Amino acid sequence: DAMVIQNPRYQVTQFGKPVTLSCSQTLNHNVMYWYQQKSSQAPKLLFHYYDKDFNNEADTPDNFQSRRPNTSFCFLDIRSPGLGDAAMYLCATSRPGTDTQYFGPGTRLTVL
Amino acid sequence: SQKIEQNSEALNIQEGKTATLTCNYTNYSPAYLQWYRQDPGRGPVFLLLIRENEKEKRKERLKVTFDTTLKQSLFHITASQPADSATYLCAYSGSARQLTFGSGTQLTVLP
Numbered sequence: 001d002a003m004v005i006q007n008p009r010y011q012v013t014q015f016g017k018p019v020t021l022s023c024s025q026t027l028n029h030n031v032m033y034w035y036q037q038k039s040s041q042a043p044k045l046l047f048h049y050y051d052k053d054f055n056n057e058a059d060t061p062d063n064f065q066s067r068r069p070n071t072s073f074c075f076l077d078i079r080s081p082g083l084g085d086a087a088m089y090l091c092a093t094s095r096p097g098t099d100t101q102y103f104g105p106g107t108r109l110t111v112l
Numbered sequence: 113s114q115k116i117e118q119n120s121e122a123l124n125i126q127e128g129k130t131a132t133l134t135c136n137y138t139n140y141s142p143a144y145l146q147w148y149r150q151d152p153g154r155g156p157v158f159l160l161l162i163r164e165n166e167k168e169k170r171k172e173r174l175k176v177t178f179d180t181t182l183k184q185s186l187f188h189i190t191a192s193q194p195a196d197s198a199t200y201l202c203a204y205s206g207s208a209r210q211l212t213f214g215s216g217t218q219l220t221v222l223p
Contacts, residue, residue, distance in 0.1 A: 004155075031209055040121070042201070042213040043156070050209060090155050099205040100146065103155030 003027070004104035006091050012110045013081050021076040021107045023091030032074045033101065034066060035090040043090055049074060050096075078109075086111045114139045116204055118214040125192055126222055133187040133217045135202035141180045142204035147187050150199045150216065159200075160187075192221045 004025045013019040023032065031050050035043035047056045049068045063085070065077040078085055088108050092101040115138040125131050135145065144163040148156035162169045162178045162185065169176045175188040189196050199216040 040215065040218075042215045045210060045212075048209065088153075092155070094209065096209075099144075099209060099211055100158050100161060101156075101211060103157070106153070106155050108153065 004091055004093055004102055006089075006104035006107050008107060009105060010108050010110070012112065013078075014112050015083065016080045019078050019081055019109070021078075021089050021091075021109070023074045023076070023104055024072050025091075025093045025102075025104075026072070027093050027095075027102060028071060029093035029095050029102070030071070031094045031096065032068060033092040033094075034064075034074070034076050035092065036085075037088045037090055037106075046076070081109070081111045083111050085109065114142070114204070114212070116202060116212055116214045118200075118202060118217045120217045121215075122218045122220070124220045124222060127193060129192055131189040131192045131196070131219055131221070133200050133202075133219065135185040135187065135214055137183050137204060141183070144205065145176075145178060145185045146203045146205075146211065147174075147176055147185075148201045148203065148213075150201055152199075156201055156213075189219075192219075194221045194223050197221050 007022050033048040034046045037043040046060045067075045088106045090106045091104040094101045117136045146161045147159045150156040160176045162176045173190045177186045197220050199218045201213050201216045203211040203213045
C-alpha cells in the first residue's frame with residue numbers, strides 16, 4: 001500500500017545532541033511537510049517542500065533544518081535539541097491542487 | 113488573522129448516540145474545511161472535506177456541515193461506537209498548500 005513512513009518511531013536524545021528524523025513516501029506526492037505536535041495541541045507546521053522548493057514558516061526556530069534529497073525522502077534535523085523540543089514530529093504529503101494531507105505515524109522525540 | 117477553534121476539548125457520549133463536534137473560524141470563510149481523526153501516538157487521518165458552497169457532506173456514518181453565516185462547521189458521527197473514540201481535528205487551508213489545524217476535540221464513546 002502507498003504510504004508515508006517515519007523512522008524511528010521513538011527517538012531519545014540528550015540536550016544539545018543533534019538528531020535527525022526521517023520520512024519516506026511511496027505516494028509520489030510533490031509536497032512534503034514537517035509538523036511539530038505537543039500534547040493536546042494542534043500540529044504546528046515547521047516547513048514544507050514543493051518538489052525541491054523549500055518553504056520555511058516564519059516562526060520556525062533556526063535550530064530546525066530540513067533536507068529533501070529526492071521526491072521520496074525528507075529529513076528533519078534538529079541541531080541542538082532543547083527540552084522544549086520534546087514533541088511528536090509528523091511528516092505529511094499532498095498532491096498539487098489538493099490540500100488533503102497524508103500523514104505518517106510520527107516520531108516521538110524525548111530530550112533528556 | 114484567521115483563527116480556528118474547536119471549543120470542546122473533550123466530549124463523552126454513550127454508544128449508539130450521535131456525537132456532534134464543533135469547529136469555528138473567526139474571519140473570512142475558508143474555501144473549504146477538512147476533518148481528520150487522530151488516534152493516540154499516531155498521525156492524523158483524513159476523513160472529509162467540505163467546500164464553502166456545500167452545505168453538507170456525508171460518508172457512511174459521518175456527516176459534516178458548513179455554515180458560513182455562523183462561521184462554523186459541525187461534524188457528526190451517528191450510531192457512535194467505542195471504536196470511534198479518538199481526537200478529531202478540523203483544518204482550513206490558508207496559504208496555498210498549507211493547512212491550519214484546530215487543537216482538536218477528544219471524543220470518548222462509552223459502551
